[in-house]
Amino acid sequence: MIESSVIVSLAVSTLVCFLIPIISFIYFAKKHKKIPKSFLVGMLIFFISQMLIRVPILTYVLPNMMWFIKMQTNPYLYGIFLGLTAGIFEEVGRYIAFKYLLKNNHEFDDGISYGFGHGGIEAILLTGVSCLSTLIVCIMINNGTINADSSEALSLLYNQCISLTPGLALASGFERISAMAIHIGLSMIVLYGVRNKKILYLFIAILVHTLVNAPLVILPQVFGVGIVGVESYIFICGLVLAGFAVYSKRLYKQDSLSKKIISEGEKL
Secondary structure: OOOHHHHHHHHHHHHHHHHHHHHHHHHHHHHOOOOOHHHHHHHHHHHHHHHHHHHHHHHHHHHHOHHHHHHOOOHHHHHHHHHHHHHHHHHHHHHHHHHHHOOOOOOHHHHHHHHHHHHHHHHHHHHHHHHHHHHHHHHHHHOOOOOOOOOHHHHHHHHHHHOOOHHHHHHHHHHHHHHHHHHHHHHHHHHHHHHOOOOHHHHHHHHHHHHHHOHHHHHHHHHOOOHHHHHHHHHHHHHHHHHHHHHHHHHHHHHHHHHHHHHHHHHO
16 A cells, blocks of 8 residues: 555645646736747747757667767766756757747746746656656555556556655655756846857856756765755755846846947937
C-alpha cells in the first residue's frame, strides 16, 4: 500500500506543475486584454530547442559516439557538457525569439511572460506528466490493480512507487517553482541584451545557465550531495535569478526613459 501522505504529496506536485503555468497564462491574458504572445512563444521555443532538438540528440545520437560514452564517466566534463548544451540551445532560442519573433514585445512584462511560458511548459512536459502518471499508478496499487506480481514493466513501476517518500514526491513540485524562477531571470537577461543590442548578454545567460545546470550532475556524483542539498542549490539559484528579475524592472524603466528622451530630442 502507498501511504496517503505520498499520494497527497504527488497530487500537490502535479498541481504545481500544471496550475502555475495555467494561472500565469490567464493572468497575462487578462492583464494585457489579449493572448500573451510572449508566453506562447516561450512555450514554443522550449519545445523546439529541447524536446525536438537537444533531448533527441542526447538520447539517440550521442550515445552511439565513443567520446560521449567516455565523457559520461567524468562527472565534471559530463555536468559541464549538459549544462553548456542546455544553455546554448535554450538561450540562443530565447535570443532568436526576442530578436525576431517578438520584435514588438520588449517590455518588462514580456520578459516575465516569456519566462513563465518557457518554464511552464518545461514543468508540464518534464515533471507534471511524470508526477501525474506516478500518481495514477499509486492509486492503482492501492486499488489492487497493480502489484509486485504484475508484468515486468508494471512490476518496475510498482517498486518505484513503493519506494517513494512524501519528501521525494514534494521535491518535484518544489524544484519546478525554483526552475521557473530561473527561467524568468534568464529571460530578463537575454531580453535586456536584445533591447540594447548587446550580444554580450546572450553569452552571460549561457554562462549562468551552465553554472546552474552543471552542478546538478557534479554535486551528487562527486560530492555525494543528496536530494535535499541539490534542491537547496536549485532554490538558491532560483532566488538569485528571481531577485535579478525584480531588480531588472528598474533597469527597464531607466532604459525606456532614456530611449524616450533620445527620441524626443531627435524630433526637436
